[in-house]
Amino acid sequence: MIPLSKPDLTMLERKYILEVLDTGQLSFGEKINRFENLFRQQFEMEYAVAVNSGTSALHLAVKSLGLKAGDEVLTTPYSFIASANCLLYEGVKPVFVDIDPKTLNMNTAKMEELITAKTKAILVVHVFGQPCDMDEVLRIATKYNLAIIEDACEAIGAKWKGKQVGTFGDAGIFAFYPNKQITTGEGGILITNNESIYQVAASLRNQGRNIKSTWLEHERLGYNYRMSELQAAVGVAQMERLNEILKKRKQVAERYLELLKKLKLPVKTPLISNNCEMSWFVFVVILPENIDRQKMIDDLSQQGVQSKPYFPSIHLQPSYRREFDYERGLFPVSEAMSDRTLAIPFYSNLSLNTQKNVIEALSKALRNMNKVNQNKE
Structure with missing residues (x-):
């Protein structure tokens, strides 16, 4: 894994x-x-x-x-x-x-x-x-x-x-x-x-x-x-x-961005503002709206790739709903991004070959999901 x-x-x-x-x-x-x-x-x-x-x-x-x-x-x-x-x-x-849908x-x-x-x-x-x-x-x-x-x-x-x-x-x-x-x-x-x-x-x-x-x-x-x-x-x-660690993480992130661009996968990544210099914490992709994220996670896991949802909206956590009676619809952008964002493997010593394997697995999982959606239609 x-x-x-x-x-x-x-x-x-x-x-x-x-x-x-x-x-x-x-x-x-x-x-x-x-x-x-x-x-x-x-x-x-x-x-x-x-x-x-x-x-x-x-x-x-x-x-x-x-x-x-x-x-x-x-x-x-x-x-x-x-x-x-x-x-x-x-x-x-x-x-x-609520959040900006581009930068999150x-x-x-x-x-x-x-x-x-x-x-x-x-x-x-x-x-x-x-x-x-x-x-x-x-x-x-x-x-x-x-x-x-x-x-x-x-x-x-x-x-x-x-x-x-x-x-x-x-x-x-x-x-x-x-x-x-x-x-x-x-x-x-x-x-x-x-x-x-x-x-x-x-x-x-x-x-x-x-x-x-x-x-x-x-x-x-x-x-x-x-x-x-x-x-x-x-x-x-x-x-x-x-500085060494931040530089390595930036290189890993840039390789991911290049691989996603090369394969033209139907996912997005958060927009990086021109005023920003990123410090890469996790690498998150934004899935298409019609994708069942949990099935994506299961598919990636079967291919040996760990992934997780990032982040659930805080106001919809059980403790907050009990305390403040929050419901879905109050912060629609946050809720939409919470449903669609997925973190894939990311760390400073991640090799290019391993990254290629991750993106290939992501591509395969997306194709599988598209087949499922087509069969439903």
Whole structure:
């Protein structure tokens, strides 16, 4: 089976893990400081707070900005569920903005009509590593005095008009699950230029201890969101190899695009804006409307190719339907894309021959589906 994703690990990651084991210090040691410093340097930001997941980092951003029950935040329904869940943790209502059918990012033209007196922030998601229209996000945030949280969990290294995503808002969030561009196994990080956000986030991740607190002195109600030294060791190696990894993933993506173009398959890929520099997270194809996606997935699996739907619309998740009585039809573009998007194998060391096999399998599955549809007619 050709897997959907695979982390890019080398002897350098092993070397740094062994260094940690040799010290015997498995939490809050040299590696986590180095990991945070690498992020500060990469993004030219004042502060970085490494944590145990991207979800935790998003939650800390919400808490550190003082968002609370009764507040509303504009965000996208087409994302991994954590980008909305982090608001619900604090009783904040996610106000979903439908997406652009070409880029699959939040449709910024629909944002202003949803702003009320309760709106306090915009939580931007750079879906699949493509930056959202940050010119419009910044204009609207400035006009209505809204905070900005950038969920760049899928977009490390991506740029909007030459500026790295994660650096536009009050806080930028990155995640390091094994399918991400770089990984720490599990992990996340918050970056910011706001000292208050940094102080609160750093305290909250460590059971509410302030930076200068004694070990058993807790200034506020906090969480155990700490990143371990072993995770940070992998992260240091990955950050040192970031440009190499991003370059390889770009090459893999470009080969896929060329193969799809050559075979003229009846699928589309998200439009890449001229203002964007992509950081490739997954490779998603948009299937024709008449295709049974689950049968496509089953067919590809039988051919030895793993694939998955990406993403289900958040508002149609069972927990959200129970909480908010959401129904189909509220965000039609997101729902349509949720029904038609399919992720195929994508990782930095994917070979050209394997990619050819994937596209050939995709082509065969599409032909099989067309035969099924013709027989129905």
